[in-house]
Amino acid sequence: MLIWILAAMDQKVSGTSTLTKLPDAIQTATRINDAGVIVGKSGDCAAIIESGSSHLIPLPQGFVSASPLGISNSGVVLLSLRKSNTFFPDESYLWSNGKLQQLAPLRHTASAMAVQLSKEGLPVGGCVDSSLKSVACFWRNLAPIRLETPAGANSFANSISGHTVVGWVGPVGKQRACSWEDGRVRVFGPLNSAATGINRKGEIVGFFYRDGLSRPFLFRNGKFVELPGPTRADIAPTSINDEGCIVGYVIASSVKSAGYWISVTASHMTVLAKEDDKVFTRLSDINENGVAVGEGTESGQAIAYKVVLRAK
Numbered sequence: 587m588l589i590w591i592l593a594a595m596d597q598k599v600s601g602t603s604t605l606t607k608l609p610d611a612i613q614t615a616t617r618i619n620d621a622g623v624i625v626g627k628s629g630d631c632a633a634i635i636e637s638g639s640s641h642l643i644p645l646p647q648g649f650v651s652a653s654p655l656g657i658s659n660s661g662v663v664l665l666s667l668r669k670s671n672t673f674f675p676d677e678s679y680l681w682s683n684g685k686l687q688q689l690a691p692l693r694h695t696a697s698a699m700a701v702q703l704s705k706e707g708l709p710v711g712g713c714v715d716s717s718l719k720s721v722a723c724f725w726r727n728l729a730p731i732r733l734e735t736p737a738g739a740n741s742f743a744n745s746i747s748g749h750t751v752v753g754w755v756g757p758v759g760k761q762r763a764c765s766w767e768d769g770r771v772r773v774f775g776p777l778n779s780a781a782t783g784i785n786r787k788g789e790i791v792g793f794f795y796r797d798g799l800s801r802p803f804l805f806r807n808g809k810f811v812e813l814p815g816p817t818r819a820d821i822a823p824t825s826i827n828d829e830g831c832i833v834g835y836v837i838a839s840s841v842k843s844a845g846y847w848i849s850v851t852a853s854h855m856t857v858l859a860k861e862d863d864k865v866f867t868r869l870s871d872i873n874e875n876g877v878a879v880g881e882g883t884e885s886g887q888a889i890a891y892k893v894v895l896r897a898k
Contacts, residue, residue: 605858605866605893608879609640613888615879617657617871620705624879625654625663626890632665632681643681656703664703678709680728692721692730700725702745710743710751722753722766734771741771744792745783745825752781752790763792763805774805781805783825783832789850791823791832802834804850813847815855821845825871825878831895833869833878844869844880846895858882858893866891 608615608626612633615626624635632643632654645652649667653676656664663681678689678700691698692713699720700711712720713730722733722741735741735755743753743766751766755773763775765784775781779794790805791813800820802813815821819838826832830850836843836857844866845857858866858880869880876896882889 605891607884608635608890608892609638610889612640612890614881615870615890615892616654617703618873618877618879618892619657619659619661620874621659622873622875622877623657623661624892625657626879627653632663634663646686655701656709658703658707659705660707662703662707664700664709666699678711680707680709687728689725689728690730692723692732695721698725698730701743704746704748708746710746710753712742712753722751722755724751731769733766733769736771742780744781747784747786747788750784750788752784752792754780763790763794763803765790774810775803776810779803782823785826785828785830787828787830789826789830791826791834793822802832802855804832806850813855814853815845821855823847824869826850827872827874827876829874829876829896831872831876831878833872833880833895835868842867844882846872846878848895864889869893 611628612626618624630651632652633640650670651668653666665679666676678698679686689698695713695715697714700709710724712722714720720740720742722743723730741755743751745752754761755764756762762773763779763781764773781790781792783791793800802821802823821836823832823834832847836845843857845855863885866882869878872878879892
């Protein structure tokens with residue numbers, strides 16, 4: 587069963603959620619830490635949103651845009667910086683207290699591409715060579731540490747919790763969701779699947795493809811199960827917290843909507859439906875206090891918001 591709910595800015599939108607629009611200058615909200623500090627984007631710059639106000643991270647000279655991809659509980663921000671004149675346009679940096687530090691690539695690769703930070707500030711992602719082959723890794727003290735990847739395969743890490751990293755591994759066109767414990771790979775997903783989030787209980791979310799559509803999954807206690815949701819739609823979970831609340835998005839009939847599962851045992855997916863001129867298109871992250879962040883549009887203009895979700 588799919589429940590559609592109407593969402594209103596700064597109002598209670600269901601029995602378990604309250605949604606609030608972020609400052610007008612913020613177009614996207616990508617991550618939130620457990621202290622409630624949010625990173626998002628304003629124009630070409632990354633922004634930090636705290637206690638209802640925002641400030642920009644200055645764009646370094648020589649770069650044309652910055653995308654924030656993570657924030658640790660201590661406030662370290664992961665940035666993807668873009669130059670307009672490079673074949674590999676994105677470079678990964680850590681920002682803290684006004685200081686930028688670049689993440690190094692693995693030897694014999696051309697680019698370091700980190701996509702998320704752990705709560706403690708460890709980046710995860712992959713390094714890509716000139717032939718676009720990727721190798722999953724994480725970084726400690728800015729130096730890359732390679733994660734086990736079988737010969738001839740690609741791999742990429744999407745999320746980390748504690749000592750466990752999740753992502754995908756496999757030859758092109760045959761990728762499978764996997765996890766790495768202390769650097770050793772464990773494959774658990776079907777063909778054409780990827781893990782996108784993990785909590786401290788080891789519960790993993792992601793998506794797999796069936797009949798040309800991406801379908802959401804939960805891997806828990808050694809069991810791979812499909813999460814409930816509309817059948818003729820693409821669905822992708824993006825994050826899961828320790829209470830088991832999962833957030834993500836759904837694309838049905840070319841319409842993209844933000845959605846969530848209130849717990850790992852939820853019998854349905856709740857979707858934030860369009861209201862008047864407001865469209866809520868994605869939930870990107872959720873912290874341990876049940877606060878999620880996402881993005882959408884209002885009168886055709888990009889907006890960002892946060893929504894409080896609490897598992898029953």
